[in-house]
Structure formats: structure tokens, C-alpha cells
Amino acid sequence: MDSSDFTVSMKRRDVVAAVLPVPEQVLPMSNLDLLLPPLDFGIFLCYKKSSNKTGQNPSPESMVTVIKKALAQALVPFYPFAGEIVQNHRGEPELLCSNAGVDFVHAYADTELTELDLYHPDVSVHGKLVPVKLRGVLSVQVTELNCGGLVIGCSFDHRASDAHSANMFLTTWAEISQDKPTTHIPFFRRSLFDPRCPPQHDESIDKMYVLLSSIPPPPKEIEVSNDHLLSRIYYIKAEEIDRLQFQASENRAKRSKIESFSAFLWKTIAEGGDDLSKGVKLGVIVDGRKRLEGREEKNLSLQNYFGNVLSIPYTQVSVGELKSMTLKMAADLVHSCVETAATEEHFSGLIDWVELHRPKPAIVKVYCTDANDEAAIVVSSGQHFPVTKLNFGCGIPSFGSYHFPWGGQTGYVMPVPSVRENGDWVVYMHLMKKHLDLIETKAFDVFRPFDSSHLKLAVDD
CATH class of the missing domain: 3.30.559.10 (Chloramphenicol acetyltransferase-like domain)
Structure with a gap:
């Protein structure tokens, strides 16, 4: 069967x-x-x-x-x-x-x-x-x-x-x-x-977010792609993550594991592009809780705040440029992208930006793909996923993951720690089939299709 x-x-x-x-x-x-x-x-x-x-x-x-x-x-x-x-x-x-x-x-x-x-x-x-x-x-x-x-x-x-x-x-x-x-x-x-009075924001937010009403409708005659988004789950060994981080850092400013991984994924997807002028967008989700600690009140840590405290800065580079970059160069761009949103001022400005445009709904621009894009992907770091704490009385899980088939044309990637607690990752990916196939061809040594051998089935696994 x-x-x-x-x-x-x-x-x-x-x-x-x-x-x-x-x-x-x-x-x-x-x-x-x-x-x-x-x-x-x-x-x-x-x-x-x-x-x-x-x-x-x-x-x-x-x-x-x-x-x-x-x-x-x-x-x-x-x-x-x-x-x-x-x-x-x-x-x-x-x-x-x-x-x-x-x-x-x-x-x-x-x-x-x-x-x-x-x-x-x-x-x-x-x-x-x-x-x-x-x-x-x-x-x-x-x-x-x-x-x-x-x-x-x-x-x-x-x-x-x-x-x-x-x-x-x-x-x-x-x-x-x-x-x-x-x-x-x-x-x-x-x-x-709450927004500031008066609301104010940096022009960089206008480049990241857009009102839904300002997005032009697709042309009546548009080439329909046979490709579509699919979900797959992979397993990445800790030594492969460490290797990517080492190559992305090259003894200079150390890049994080998620920045190094994102840069590698970004470059790998660009390898499948034939039109060197097309762009590849990469967004990285940033949690603003640590960035907004200045807004905390007595006895209220934002680590216990319930709601959304997210921003999605993104960067875009052409297929040709990404192909010619080293992993370190790509990781430097990812780091710079994340840094634009890793401040209290950014999140305060984002709150003010929404206030100035309410009640008109808005969306992050990386979700808006067009014919000039080879691909657009968003990476979310799930490294704080508490999988080993989720014991409901029947032991810790043998496996845990997100499942987020959100549709549209923008891909979504969420790595979480393996239950084995040995530095390995479980990676949920929702990408175009051609990009998933490309990853398995070009980076088969990193992305291993998840199978039962990766489950934690024994206490000493």
C-alpha cells in the first residue's frame, strides 16, 4: 500500500x-x-x-x-x-x-x-x-x-x-x-x-509593505505556469548546517545559522534560472519582541505577549548576480536585510505606517510576485519551536513540524530543531515543484528527504 x-x-x-x-x-x-x-x-x-x-x-x-x-x-x-x-x-x-x-x-x-x-x-x-x-x-x-x-x-x-x-x-x-x-x-x-503621535516612519517601510488596493490586477492575457507550490519535509544534519555557517562567515563577522541557510537556499534556487535578469526575492521573518523591549511595562515581558509581532524585510537580486556571488557575499546581503528590521525604530515605524493607512489592508511586498521574478521565498526561523517540551503524558514527540501551505506564488520555508536535540534540523518547505526538484538535484547532500529513519523512536535515539 x-x-x-x-x-x-x-x-x-x-x-x-x-x-x-x-x-x-x-x-x-x-x-x-x-x-x-x-x-x-x-x-x-x-x-x-x-x-x-x-x-x-x-x-x-x-x-x-x-x-x-x-x-x-x-x-x-x-x-x-x-x-x-x-x-x-x-x-x-x-x-x-x-x-x-x-x-x-x-x-x-x-x-x-x-x-x-x-x-x-x-x-x-x-x-x-x-x-x-x-x-x-x-x-x-x-x-x-x-x-x-x-x-x-x-x-x-x-x-x-x-x-x-x-x-x-x-x-x-x-x-x-x-x-x-x-x-x-x-x-x-x-x-x-499604540502608534506615536504624530505617526512617523522611515521611507524603507514604503519599500517593504504595500496597500492591497494599489496592487494592479493581473493582465487578462497571462501565461499560465504548469508549476505549482508543493510541500515537502527534509532533514539536515548539524554538520551540514555548521559547514554552511563556516562558508558564509569565512572568518570575518560570523553569520547566524539561519542567515547562512537562507543565503544557501537563495543561491541554490537561482541556479535554476535561465534568464539572468530575473529577480529572486528573499524575505526573512523577524520577531520584534526583543526589539520592542523599550515599550515593556512593569512586570510585563513581551516574551509573554500574545499576538503578532512580526516584520518581513526582503531583498532582491538578479539570477545572474546570485550565480556569481560566493555564499559569504549572499549571506552578507541576508544579514543586511535582517538588520533593517531588527530595531525598535523599525517596528515603531511599522506600527505608525499601518496607522496612517487604516482601514485599508496592506501586505508585505515579497508576497507580490510578477513576471519579472524567477522566485520569491520567505524563510522563518523556527529555532524556538519547543518540540521537546511538548509531552502530553505520552513522552516527547518522535517528530514535530509546522505545516503551512499558504498558497499564492511565494514560497515558505520553516526549519525547526530535530527532536534528537543534536543540532539537526527538520525543514518544512512550500515551494514551486521545479525549485524543490532543483534543491534535491543541486543540494542533495544537504536536503535529505525525511523518512522513518529520522524519527526518534527510542529513548537513546
Whole structure:
């Protein structure tokens, strides 16, 4: 049987609300939230059959009960996840914290953990193990596997939460499942992101973001590409990441691993371009929490702020220029790009820029591809993904990854740490098929298709 050809059947569907009463209230979106279009992102975690030191093996059914009960408790501090997004009188989205609840599906899949084709998540994960969210802000599915293992899949509305906020929630949910003290107490004080008076911003933000109304419609007669975006998951060994970082740094200013990786991916994709004049856009997501520490209030660390605190600076170079660059030269450009957004002034200016244009929706320009682009990709660093902390009582995951098939023409790449905690990476990639095939041809020594040998299945793996 094809490893992706398995059936998922629903055992039970529930709506899980916060276990304690939550006062109904409207939580406005911050100006940074308003930069997010209606997109859902997924996270899924795979667990082998549970066992504990006493020799008692909790059944999958009992684990699902524990997970569901803990979810109801976790929704008390993270009450926006039990709400819904509605439009206000200006046509802007806002969070209605109504405790309408989270769709929770208990399912069964007639496959083994080691048989899951995680290399092709479009056919093995999407809509099977990660639910397609139909309502609300969050949907959850817990799927029993033939082998006694479990998969926990979640879909989050990105307008309400970035990955940092989702990580806080997942960590809290797992801690509650084990009756442990919780690490994070989220707060939602939008006033921390109020614009200045008067609003002001650097012209660099006009080059990064654009109003949706100003994007010209595509021409009526346009060449339709047969290519399309696909998702694949790869495994990268720590020594390969270290090698890329060494080559990108060349004994001068040390480049980060994510900068070095991004530069390598950028150059590799350019290798497939025949038209040397076409551009290759690269965006890198920057979390502004550390950059906005000057806005923190007493006893409120932005590390516990729930919402979106993101910017996506991008750079663009022609295929010909990228082909002629060394990895170090490309990494220097990536570093300079990231530095443009790694300041308090940048995020303050971005907040002000949105204020000056409200209620007109805007979007980052790297999402807007045209005929002059060979490719456009966005890289997000998932190095703080707390995968080894996500023990719901059945051990740490054997695997964990994001799943974000966001559509459009711009690619998305999210590396996260391997569960093995040895410096290896798991890399989720959503790119054009021709670029994925190119990566596997030109960089097969770095990007290894994920298979069951990369799962952590034993304590000493």
C-alpha cells in the first residue's frame, strides 16, 4: 500500500470551551496583527506508543481524554483561542472572545507511525492529520494510529497568533496535561503597540509593505505556469548546517545559522534560472519582541505577549548576480536585510505606517510576485519551536513540524530543531515543484528527504 494511501475516520467530534467562565469581550487587533491576511498555519506532533516506568501503558483513548481535558484548562489563560474573528464597523478584523470553543476531533488512521510519508505532507498530513479549520481561531485533531501512537494536529488563525504565541500555548497545554506548573502567563495589552503621535516612519517601510488596493490586477492575457507550490519535509544534519555557517562567515563577522541557510537556499534556487535578469526575492521573518523591549511595562515581558509581532524585510537580486556571488557575499546581503528590521525604530515605524493607512489592508511586498521574478521565498526561523517540551503524558514527540501551505506564488520555508536535540534540523518547505526538484538535484547532500529513519523512536535515539 502507498504510504500516503490510508484512511482517517472520525471517532468523535466535540467543541471544547474554556473550563472556567470567560467574560465575553472584544479584543482589538494591534496594528501589527492587521498586516496578516486571513491565513491558517498548522503544527503537528507525532508520538510513538506511550509507556511509562511503572510498565503501565495508557491507552490512546485515555490519552485523548487527558489531552482534551487539558485543552479546556489551557483555554482559560489563552481564551482568545476559544473565540472567533469578526469584522468591526470599519471592516477590520477583531477578536470576539466569546468562548464559543475549539473544534476538537478524535480520529483514527489505519497506518503506522513509521509508515507515514512525512516527506510528502500534502498527501499524508494536510486535511488528514492537520485539520482544515472551518470556524473559530483554533481547530485540533488527535489521531490514533494502528501502532498505538498518536498525532496531534492544530490549525491556528494567523491573524490572531504568530508562532511565538502558538508555542506558548502548546507548552502550557502540555504542562497542564502532566499536572505541572505552567511557564507562561500570556497577556494581551494592545496599548503596547499604540502608534506615536504624530505617526512617523522611515521611507524603507514604503519599500517593504504595500496597500492591497494599489496592487494592479493581473493582465487578462497571462501565461499560465504548469508549476505549482508543493510541500515537502527534509532533514539536515548539524554538520551540514555548521559547514554552511563556516562558508558564509569565512572568518570575518560570523553569520547566524539561519542567515547562512537562507543565503544557501537563495543561491541554490537561482541556479535554476535561465534568464539572468530575473529577480529572486528573499524575505526573512523577524520577531520584534526583543526589539520592542523599550515599550515593556512593569512586570510585563513581551516574551509573554500574545499576538503578532512580526516584520518581513526582503531583498532582491538578479539570477545572474546570485550565480556569481560566493555564499559569504549572499549571506552578507541576508544579514543586511535582517538588520533593517531588527530595531525598535523599525517596528515603531511599522506600527505608525499601518496607522496612517487604516482601514485599508496592506501586505508585505515579497508576497507580490510578477513576471519579472524567477522566485520569491520567505524563510522563518523556527529555532524556538519547543518540540521537546511538548509531552502530553505520552513522552516527547518522535517528530514535530509546522505545516503551512499558504498558497499564492511565494514560497515558505520553516526549519525547526530535530527532536534528537543534536543540532539537526527538520525543514518544512512550500515551494514551486521545479525549485524543490532543483534543491534535491543541486543540494542533495544537504536536503535529505525525511523518512522513518529520522524519527526518534527510542529513548537513546
